[in-house]
Amino acid sequence: MDRTGTRRRGLSVRLRFTLSYAGFLMLAGVVLLGIVWFMLRNPSGDSLVGHDIGPVPGRFLIARKYFPAAGALLLLLLVFGLAGGWLLSGRMLAPLARITGAARMAAAGSLSHRIALAGREDEFRECADAFDTMLARLEAHVAEQQRFAANASHELRTPLAITRTLLDVARNDPTRDGGELDDRLRAVNTRAIELTEALLLLSRADQRAFARTPVDLSLIAEEAAETLLPLAEKRGITMHTSGRITPALGSPALLLQLTTNLLHNAIVHNIPEHGTVHIHTTTGPQAVTLTVENTGDALTPDLLATLTEPFRRGTDRIHTDQAGVGLGLAIVKSIANAHDGSLTLTPRPEGGLRVTVRLPSAAAHPGPG
Missing domain, CATH: 3.30.565.10 (Histidine kinase-like ATPase, C-terminal domain)
Known part of the structure; x- marks a missing residue:
């Protein structure tokens, strides 16, 4: 993370898996070739072949024949390791790509999508199932909050609309009994207060803002x-x-x-x-x-x-x-x-x-x- 707070982008997990796989394969190849080279030598350091031309020329001839072939073999292992590691890591990380796609859709506001990862029970399957459960709960919670907001708006608007109607009637009919109007306005106002207090109590309980x-x-x-x-x-x-x-x-x-x-x-x-x-x-x-x-x-x-x-x-x-x-x-x-x-x-x-x-x-x- 730099001074601006932006996280620097590193190598992808798939590329790191590929390089790790190829590097391990190369290391195994080097160790294997070293063992073969050691087995081609006798305990005194002489070559097991070419005794007729002496130890030094024998080792020299083995090196001329051995190292080019070993280098070609290591190059082949490197290519095989990179290709195999790329394919294997892609297959292994495919469930993670689906989970990431679902997370991005959820971040964009779509909570109806589910991963529904198939296959045997493993770490990726557990993560996908847990994510699906979280999405289902979030979808239900958001739907409940939307219904609550719509219903609360309707309930709060009703007493206000009734009050405005009563005041309009009173203004248009000066002879109307003021006592009756006062009683009805008080009743409507009481209901609005009760609703507001109930909403505040509900909010207080949800926030757990109380002593036990x-x-x-x-x-x-x-x-x-x-x-x-x-x-x-x-x-x-x-x-x-x-x-x-x-x-x-x-x-x-x-x-x-x-x-x-x-x-x-x-x-x-x-x-x-x-x-x-x-x-x-x-x-x-x-x-x-x-x-x-x-x-x-x-x-x-x-x-x-x-x-x-x-x-x-x-x-x-x-x-x-x-x-x-x-x-x-x-x-x-x-x-x-x-x-x-x-x-x-x-x-x-x-x-x-x-x-x-x-x-x-x-x-x-x-x-x-």
């Missing part, structure tokens, strides 16, 4: 259930909370948000009357578990796979009473991942959903001091 402290997950579940009890009673939902002390490790505020989102989702997406929600916490040697289970409609596997995507609301995206901003399970998944935990969604055979969150146990991961 021991927290009792069972107490958090009880606090969330008490907060959402009026909503559950309004909808005719019965909540059951169970579980002993559950020592988790994480952010109390984020874990409360996680639990609240799960309970809110379980209440809202339930049967109209006489529905139930069960909240249960358990502890294990390495992890603690929070399980939220509710009655409701039967869920298909295709729908289940999209529930943790941002701005998904059960079976539709329609704004209903207490429907939230569509980031509930997305925030839950992000918070669980930020705590090195996991989120599992399982449809209940009789209808409804079972959500299981596994988090590190404070007992298995004690804090400093």
Whole structure:
């Protein structure tokens, strides 16, 4: 690398392989010819041939006949080594060329290309498979981010458009009741604030910008259930909370948000009357578990796979009473991942959903001091 920070271009790997192969072949040829020359001499230094003309002339005649032939043989070995090394190195490095081509396509923005290297399992095959896996994850992540950006733009634009419409109506109709307009504007503004706060919370969880402290997950579940009890009673939902002390490790505020989102989702997406929600916490040697289970409609596997995507609301995206901003399970998944935990969604055979969150146990991961 020079003073400008530009890396100097060196010899290609294929050329270095070729020169190394040819050089090794030449070295082997020199050693072989030296052994042959040694075997043509007797222990006293005389030639094994030409005794009739004396030792010195015999060695001289052997040298005149031996060295030109040896030089021609070395030249032949050099040509053979260069040609063979070039062909063999090209064949050996062909998978690397495919990996490089795929990497350049990915750098140009194409993530749908796959190497799909055939053949037996070796270092190149492992590298190609790992690269294909990375491309698949990147493609899925980029697609998810694009959908998130599009949905976020739509969700943020909706309250602004409603506000502008209400203001236009008020301006064109001076006799309209100002109290009604004020109530509707406040409702729209509240929704915009909730959406913005949810987006900020999602970003905070993704960045893991929080401190981890021991927290009792069972107490958090009880606090969330008490907060959402009026909503559950309004909808005719019965909540059951169970579980002993559950020592988790994480952010109390984020874990409360996680639990609240799960309970809110379980209440809202339930049967109209006489529905139930069960909240249960358990502890294990390495992890603690929070399980939220509710009655409701039967869920298909295709729908289940999209529930943790941002701005998904059960079976539709329609704004209903207490429907939230569509980031509930997305925030839950992000918070669980930020705590090195996991989120599992399982449809209940009789209808409804079972959500299981596994988090590190404070007992298995004690804090400093």
